[in-house]
Every structure is written in structure tokens, then in C-alpha cells.
Amino acid sequence: MIDRLIFRHLSFVGEGKAPAHLTFEAGVNVVYGASNTGKSFTLAALKFVLGASTPLPVIEQMEGYTGVLLGIDIPRTGEATLYRAITGGGIRLYRGLYVEMPVDVEARALAPEHDAAREDNLSRLVLMGLGLDGKKIVRNENGEKNSFTLxxxxxxxxxxxxxxxxxxxxxxxxxxxxxxxxxxxxxxxxxGQDDSAVVAVVPAKIKKARREGQRELLEQWIGEIDVQIDALGVTRQELAHQSVRLEDRLNDLGSDLMRRQGRIDHTTQERRRMLDARDRTAAQTREIELTLARFARLMEVYESDIARLGALEQGGHLLLARLDRPCPLCGATAEHHHNDGKRDVDRARAAARAEIARIERERRDLFSTIGLLERDGAGHLVLLRKQRARIAAAERLLAFLRPDESGLRQTYEDRIEKRDALRDQLKLFDERDRLAVQLSQVIGAKPEPKQHLSxxxxxxxxxxxxxxxxxxxxxxxxxxxxxxxxxxxxxxxxxxxxxxxxxxxxxxxxxxxxxxxxxxxxxxxxxxxxxxxxxxxxxxxxxxxxxxxxxxxxxxxxxxxxxxxxxxxxxxxxxxxxxxxxxxxxxxxxxxxxxxxxGVTVHLFTGVEGDGRMGLFPSIDEAGAGASDLQ
Known part of the structure; x- marks a missing residue:
């Protein structure tokens, strides 16, 4: 059996909030859907609960939620639930799987940072389960080693x-x-080989040469950065204020863009539904027209049969009239002439009249059915006109919404570029601070031997x-x-x-x-x-x-x-x-x-309130519901 981690669920919880719950199966799981619905946020949340130091991104939908629960299978530990506050800090481990905060359940406190000397941290708990605890890897060419961590x-x-x-x-x-x-x-x-056996041995002469080279290079880099900073013409504090204001504006634009995109998506879906309904109505109308055409042909058959049978009955009447006259061959009168044909003609006329009556009844029924179908067809034509009108209205609305959304999106992307440019400028100051710290370390470092490592x-x-x-x-x-x-x-x-x-x-x-x-x-x-x-x-x-x-x-x-x-x-x-x-x-x-x-477990984030699952977090109305209301 393979020792491996298995994520079971991710759940955001908060007092009076419905849990934002996402389940995972042991095989393939797919989370897809609209932008800004929490897909990438899911990945960040998984890392965060496993002890990552990077804080969770602050998003509007997370308001009111205070903690994250991660259901997980850990080798040697079994099914467990990890809890971490959204603001960070330590981790609690509960035995068993919980999508809501456990009540009266004993928890084990775990530190998020790796500590090779202690076992009360999540990193060692997981590494022991996987068989990687106690491993060492070198962290630089000097042969200095760090513990292998989560x-x-x-x-x-x-x-x-x-x-x-x-x-x-x-x-x-x-x-x-x-x-x-x-x-x-x-x-x-x-x-499976770590660096426990590596011994740091660095020749002093080479170490000194390297240190001098590092010093010159760091000073050169700092000088180049100073030139770039002077060319900016603004202070670090001014850039920071601009960045904060721009970030606030981006958040507003992002929310507005999400609402407009949601309206476009909703209208597009409504148009699709109307197109499908129109196609069904048109198909039903065509079927009614075909049925009426078939019934018209049947009516012609009925009328032809009635005419034919009427002619037969009229012919029988004329024939009977001639039977009362003297025989044209022998001259005998009707009462002295032997003739059985009269009875046959009577029977034929009676049969013709009966058949005519039956056909007349069926023709009346057919008239009634045709009337119903014609009314039904007329109703479908009215419905078809309404559906076409709604489709045209949706297309007009989309034609109005899309350019507006496109312009707003362009503005948003322009602000993104400007924000990135500001961040790059701020990074110059951060890079200079980092290089200055390195330079002070190089200047104050004592000569050490150098080790050539593979x-x-x-x-x-x-x-x-x-x-x-x-x-x-x-x-x-x-x-x-x-x-x-x-x-x-x-x-x-x-x-x-x-x-x-x-x-x-x-x-x-x-x-x-x-x-x-x-x-x-x-x-x-x-x-x-x-x-x-x-x-x-x-x-x-x-x-x-x-x-x-x-x-x-x-x-x-x-x-x-x-x-x-x-x-x-x-x-x-x-x-x-x-x-x-x-x-x-x-x-x-x-x-x-x-x-x-x-074989694939799929989660769709529609980004549209009321249309399936909106995102990782429920809508504002759903989020306000109690946990017991969540279906």
C-alpha cells in the first residue's frame, strides 16, 4: 500500500455563517468555472492550512469567516481535520473528519513551522507519515544543511x-x-538520498576571493539601483500610498466587472434557453402543419368515398325503377317475370347508405380534430412570435452590455499594468534593502573554507x-x-x-x-x-x-x-x-x-448567484444562513 496524503474536504467556517465547503475524492478532482470565484484561492487555502507562512489573500467573500478546516488522510495518523484561523497562527488537529467546527472534541495543537527538535509541529507529523522525517539537504555551496520540511x-x-x-x-x-x-x-x-553525510569544508583563500567579489558586485548592484531610484523622482512612501489607492480602485473595478460579467452570463444563458424553447416550438408547429396536411388528404378520401357510394346508391335506385317495367326481351310484365336481382340491389343500396353514414361520422370527428389542431397551431405561432421577441430583446441587451463590459475590462487591465509597474518600482527599494543587508553580511563575515558540492x-x-x-x-x-x-x-x-x-x-x-x-x-x-x-x-x-x-x-x-x-x-x-x-x-x-x-469529480463555480454553485464561498444571502440551512 502506498503511503500518501489524501485531501477530503476544505471548509471555511464562521459564527453565523454557512460553511463554504468543498469536497475532494481520492482520484481526480476538477474545480472550474468563472473568474474571481475562488478557484486559485482554493489552492492558496490548502497551502495555508498546511502551515504556509503566506497569509490568505483578503477577498470580500471571506468576510465573516474566521477559520479553515481541512479534512485529510495522513499516513500513521489516519483521517483527521486540520483547523487554522484565517488570520494565521497555530494549527489544531482533530481525529476524524469535520466540515464544521467540532464541539467538545479534543484537539492536538501543532505549530505551523518545522522544528526538528520537537514533534508538536505539522511538518514533522506529515513527514513522519511519509517517511521523510529527519532528512537533511544542503542549502548552499558551503555545505550548510537544513532540515527537509513540509x-x-x-x-x-x-x-x-x-x-x-x-x-x-x-x-x-x-x-x-x-x-x-x-x-x-x-x-x-x-x-532517497539526503545530504546528511555532507561536511562543510571551504578553503579560506577561495572564500576570501569570493567574499571580495561579492562585495564588489553588491556595491555595483546597489549603485545601479540607486540610479534607478533617483530617476523615479518619488519617495518610497509616495509610491506606497499610490499603490494602496490603486489597489482600492482595482478592488472596486473588480467587483463592478464581476457584476457586469454576471449579468452578461445570465442574459446569455437566458438567450440560450429561449433559443432552445423556440426550436422546440417551431418543431411542434411543423409537426402540427404536417398532421393537418395528412388530415386534409384523409378528408379528400372521405369525400371521394361518399361521392362514390352516393353514385352507387343512386344507380341502384334507377335500376329498381326499371325492374317494374315489362321485360325488354320477352315482353312479360314485372309480376310474371322471374327476377331475383331486386333483392340484391336493395341490399347493395342499404350497404352503401350504411357506409355513407359511417364515413359521415368519421368525417365529423375529423373536422373536430382538425379544428383542435388548427387552434393549437395558432397558439404555437403566437408563442413562437413571443419567443422570437424575447430572443431579440436578449440580443439587444447583450449588444448594449458587451461594449460597456469590454471598456471596463480594458480599464481594469490598464490599472493592473499600472499597479504592477508601481510594485516593480517599490521592489527597487526592497531589493536595495536586501542587497544592503547582504553587503553588511559579506563585509562582516569571517573567512571560511569552501566546499565543492554536487x-x-x-x-x-x-x-x-x-x-x-x-x-x-x-x-x-x-x-x-x-x-x-x-x-x-x-x-x-x-x-x-x-x-x-x-x-x-x-x-x-x-x-x-x-x-x-x-x-x-x-x-x-x-x-x-x-x-x-x-x-x-x-x-x-x-x-x-x-x-x-x-x-x-x-x-x-x-x-x-x-x-x-x-x-x-x-x-x-x-x-x-x-x-x-x-x-x-x-x-x-x-x-x-x-x-x-x-472517474472525475467536478466542481463548477458559475460566478452567477442563483445559478448552481456561485463559487468557493456562497452568495451573501446563503452565507448568512446558519450551518443547518446548508444543503
């Missing part, structure tokens, strides 16, 4: 939207100081990982022949010699996802520890609609080639086939293909 596993458990499309290696955060432990975290997972995975391990990534891509039907190799320099993969970062965002997202899935499979096949679960935010970005996801731009050539395939279907099929050994939580903007709906 945070070291984050890149192999949680992949947010920014990371999944980034050009950096899937295992690197971009922080220079974190590169060594990040590379060696991958080595520990794929080989960082990251070796060639054979990199090759084994590349082979598994290639198998995953083949299972997903990645177009072409995906010959995968591992580049030790970049700690990333190449596809047919092409660097992963050289592809479009959507292709990078798919390759990043394959990388993380392959790491999991290699660990499991080698009997090595791995959390056995993976949260991927927008792995199928290639299948985006640029109008709905404008920040990612138009599809590049390689993205268009990938989007033309059915990779997204095989992606879900492959993950579903791993349900007995891994849990996946996929966050997407669009729903999974209908062909792979079986």
Missing part, C-alpha cells in the same frame, strides 16, 4: 498558475539562495526522470514524437532538443504538469516517499479562449498546434487511471471533456 514538498504538491507557465525549471522558485535546496529536494525524492540529480537519475516524463506525454498523446531529455544545467527538460522555456505558455504548462506527475510516478515505482497528491492550477492553458483569458494573450504557433489535438481528453484519462495511487486537484477555466466525465 515546505520543501510544496513544489511537488502545489503548482499555481504563475509557476506552471514560468520559464524556469519546475523545481526552481527563481530565488538564487533557494536554488541549491530546491535541486537537492528533487534528488532526495528521486533517489548539487541536484545525477545523469542516470535525470535520464530515468526524462523517460518517465516522455511516457506521461505519450499517454497524454502529446503531438509529434516527444523525445525528452533532462538538462542538468537548467534542471529542466528539453523536448526533441528544444528547451521547455522556449515554448508558449500553454505548452510550458502541459510540460510542467507532466514533469510533476512523472516525479510522483518515479518515486512510487521505486518505493520512495512522495505525498501522492498534486494540485495543478490551469495545466490546460493551451485550450484557453483569449477573449476570456486576455492576460495570457493570443495562442503561439506551438500552442495552436497543441490546442488542435485531443490531449486534454487523454490528460484526464491518464490521471483517472492513477486514481488508486494518487490524488489530483485540477483548477481550470473550462470543464473537462464529456468523454472523460466518469
Amino acid at each position: 515546505r520543501s514538498l510544496d513544489p511537488f504538491m502545489f503548482v499555481d498558475e504563475g509557476s506552471i507557465i514560468d520559464g524556469r525549471s519546475p523545481i526552481l522558485s527563481g530565488q538564487v539562495v533557494a536554488a541549491t535546496p530546491e535541486k537537492n529536494a528533487l534528488k532526495l525524492l528521486l533517489t 548539487v541536484g540529480i545525477d545523469g542516470p537519475t535525470g535520464h530515468a526522470l526524462a523517460v518517465k516524463i516522455q511516457e506521461v506525454l505519450e499517454a497524454w498523446k502529446f503531438p509529434g514524437t516527444p523525445v525528452v531529455s533532462f538538462d542538468p544545467q537548467s534542471q529542466d527538460i528539453r523536448i526533441a532538443g528544444k528547451e521547455r522555456r522556449a515554448n508558449g505558455k500553454g505548452v510550458r504548462a502541459v510540460l510542467h504538469s507532466a514533469f510533476k506527475v512523472a516525479v510522483m510516478l518515479v518515486c512510487q515505482e521505486r518505493g520512495l516517499p512522495h505525498p501522492g497528491m498534486l494540485v495543478l492550477d490551469t495545466p490546460l492553458l493551451t485550450y484557453r479562449e483569449p477573449v476570456k483569458v486576455p492576460r495570457h494573450g493570443d495562442l503561439t504557433t506551438d500552442e495552436r498546434a497543441l490546442a488542435a489535438t485531443t490531449l486534454h481528453e487523454y490528460f484526464y484519462q491518464h490521471l483517472a487511471s492513477l486514481a488508486d495511487r494518487a490524488q489530483f486537484i485540477i483548477i481550470e477555466n473550462s470543464d473537462p471533456p464529456a468523454a472523460v466525465s466518469q
Whole structure:
């Protein structure tokens, strides 16, 4: 049996608030839907409850909620519920699964930070269950070591939207100081070997030269940043005030944009319903017209039969009249002439009259039915005109709403760009502070010997990982022949010699996802520890609609080639086939293909109040309901 983590549910709770509850199954889970409904927030919340130091983003829908409950299976611990206040702090562990705050249930207090000397922290609890407790990895070229922590596993458990499309290696955060432990975290997972045996030995001469070089470089960088800061012409405090004001305006614009988009979505859905109703009414009208045409032909048959039978009866009458006359052959009178035909003619006339009466009855019934159908048809025509009028009204409303929403969205995106520019300017001050601290550390550091370390995975391990990534891509039907190799320099993969970062965002997202899935499979096949679960935010970005996801731009050539395939279907099929050994939580903007709906648990966030589930959090009205009112 594979030791792995399994998320069972995520629940936000607060006094007098209905729990914002999201369940997960052990296999593949998909959370998709409209923007700004809490999809990416779900990933942040999962990391937060597991002890991440980054606070939860502050969003309007979270008002009134005070804590988060995470139902989870932990090896050696079993089913448990983790609780953490939204404001942060410590964690409580309850035995069993609870979607609401347990009452009169004993809890175990756990610290969110890793502490190798104590067991009362969540990091060690999870690592002991997975078999990774007590492992060491070096944190720099000097050979200094850190404990392997639950945070070291984050890149192999949680992949947010920014990371999944980034050009950096899937295992690197971009922080220079974190590169060594990040590379060696991958080595520990794929080989089971940590860095406990590493001894820090650094030659003093080389250490001194490096320190001097670091000093010169830091001073140069600080000087370059000072030039940029002087060119800004504003103080740090002024930039901070501008950033706060702009953030407030963005929040207002975001709320307004969400409301307008919700109105457009509602009108679009109403138009779709009217189109469907119109088509049904038109089909029923056509059916009535066809039935009336058939009945008209039947009426013609009735009238023809009556005419024919009337002629037969009239002919019989004339024949009987001639039977009373003398025989034209022998001259005998009627009473002396032997003739049985009169009885036959009488019977034929009687039969004709009876048949005429029957047909007349059926014709009257048919007249009545035709009248009903004609009234029904007239009613359908009236309804059809009304439906067409409502469709036209919805189309006029959409024509009015869409340009207004588009203009507001453009304003929102312009403000986003301005906010990012302000943040980049503020980062100059932060970067200068950071470099100044480093410079003071370099100046005050004592000479130490230097150690040459082998960082990251070796060639054979990199090759084994590349082979598994290639198998995953083949299972997903990645177009072409995906010959995968591992580049030790970049700690990333190449596809047919092409660097992963050289592809479009959507292709990078798919390759990043394959990388993380392959790491999991290699660990499991080698009997090595791995959390056995993976949260991927927008792995199928290639299948985006640029109008709905404008920040990612138009599809590049390689993205268009990938989007033309059915990779997204095989992606879900492959993950579903791993349900007995891994849990996946996929966050997407669009729903999974209908062909792979079986074996996939789907949560749709509509973003529209009253239309299914609005988002991670209930609407304002629903949120005010008591927990007992939640269905």
C-alpha cells in the first residue's frame, strides 16, 4: 500500500455563517468555472492550512469567516481535520473528519513551522507519515544543511498558475539562495538520498576571493539601483500610498466587472434557453402543419368515398325503377317475370347508405380534430412570435452590455499594468534593502573554507526522470514524437532538443504538469516517499479562449498546434487511471471533456448567484444562513 496524503474536504467556517465547503475524492478532482470565484484561492487555502507562512489573500467573500478546516488522510495518523484561523497562527488537529467546527472534541495543537527538535509541529507529523522525517539537504555551496520540511514538498504538491507557465525549471522558485535546496529536494525524492553525510569544508583563500567579489558586485548592484531610484523622482512612501489607492480602485473595478460579467452570463444563458424553447416550438408547429396536411388528404378520401357510394346508391335506385317495367326481351310484365336481382340491389343500396353514414361520422370527428389542431397551431405561432421577441430583446441587451463590459475590462487591465509597474518600482527599494543587508553580511563575515558540492540529480537519475516524463506525454498523446531529455544545467527538460522555456505558455504548462506527475510516478515505482497528491492550477492553458483569458494573450504557433489535438481528453484519462495511487486537484477555466466525465469529480463555480454553485464561498444571502440551512 502506498503511503500518501489524501485531501477530503476544505471548509471555511464562521459564527453565523454557512460553511463554504468543498469536497475532494481520492482520484481526480476538477474545480472550474468563472473568474474571481475562488478557484486559485482554493489552492492558496490548502497551502495555508498546511502551515504556509503566506497569509490568505483578503477577498470580500471571506468576510465573516474566521477559520479553515481541512479534512485529510495522513499516513500513521489516519483521517483527521486540520483547523487554522484565517488570520494565521497555530494549527489544531482533530481525529476524524469535520466540515464544521467540532464541539467538545479534543484537539492536538501543532505549530505551523518545522522544528526538528520537537514533534508538536505539522511538518514533522506529515513527514513522519511519509517517511521523510529527519532528512537533511544542503542549502548552499558551503555545505550548510537544513532540515527537509513540509515546505520543501510544496513544489511537488502545489503548482499555481504563475509557476506552471514560468520559464524556469519546475523545481526552481527563481530565488538564487533557494536554488541549491530546491535541486537537492528533487534528488532526495528521486533517489532517497539526503545530504546528511555532507561536511562543510571551504578553503579560506577561495572564500576570501569570493567574499571580495561579492562585495564588489553588491556595491555595483546597489549603485545601479540607486540610479534607478533617483530617476523615479518619488519617495518610497509616495509610491506606497499610490499603490494602496490603486489597489482600492482595482478592488472596486473588480467587483463592478464581476457584476457586469454576471449579468452578461445570465442574459446569455437566458438567450440560450429561449433559443432552445423556440426550436422546440417551431418543431411542434411543423409537426402540427404536417398532421393537418395528412388530415386534409384523409378528408379528400372521405369525400371521394361518399361521392362514390352516393353514385352507387343512386344507380341502384334507377335500376329498381326499371325492374317494374315489362321485360325488354320477352315482353312479360314485372309480376310474371322471374327476377331475383331486386333483392340484391336493395341490399347493395342499404350497404352503401350504411357506409355513407359511417364515413359521415368519421368525417365529423375529423373536422373536430382538425379544428383542435388548427387552434393549437395558432397558439404555437403566437408563442413562437413571443419567443422570437424575447430572443431579440436578449440580443439587444447583450449588444448594449458587451461594449460597456469590454471598456471596463480594458480599464481594469490598464490599472493592473499600472499597479504592477508601481510594485516593480517599490521592489527597487526592497531589493536595495536586501542587497544592503547582504553587503553588511559579506563585509562582516569571517573567512571560511569552501566546499565543492554536487548539487541536484545525477545523469542516470535525470535520464530515468526524462523517460518517465516522455511516457506521461505519450499517454497524454502529446503531438509529434516527444523525445525528452533532462538538462542538468537548467534542471529542466528539453523536448526533441528544444528547451521547455522556449515554448508558449500553454505548452510550458502541459510540460510542467507532466514533469510533476512523472516525479510522483518515479518515486512510487521505486518505493520512495512522495505525498501522492498534486494540485495543478490551469495545466490546460493551451485550450484557453483569449477573449476570456486576455492576460495570457493570443495562442503561439506551438500552442495552436497543441490546442488542435485531443490531449486534454487523454490528460484526464491518464490521471483517472492513477486514481488508486494518487490524488489530483485540477483548477481550470473550462470543464473537462464529456468523454472523460466518469472517474472525475467536478466542481463548477458559475460566478452567477442563483445559478448552481456561485463559487468557493456562497452568495451573501446563503452565507448568512446558519450551518443547518446548508444543503
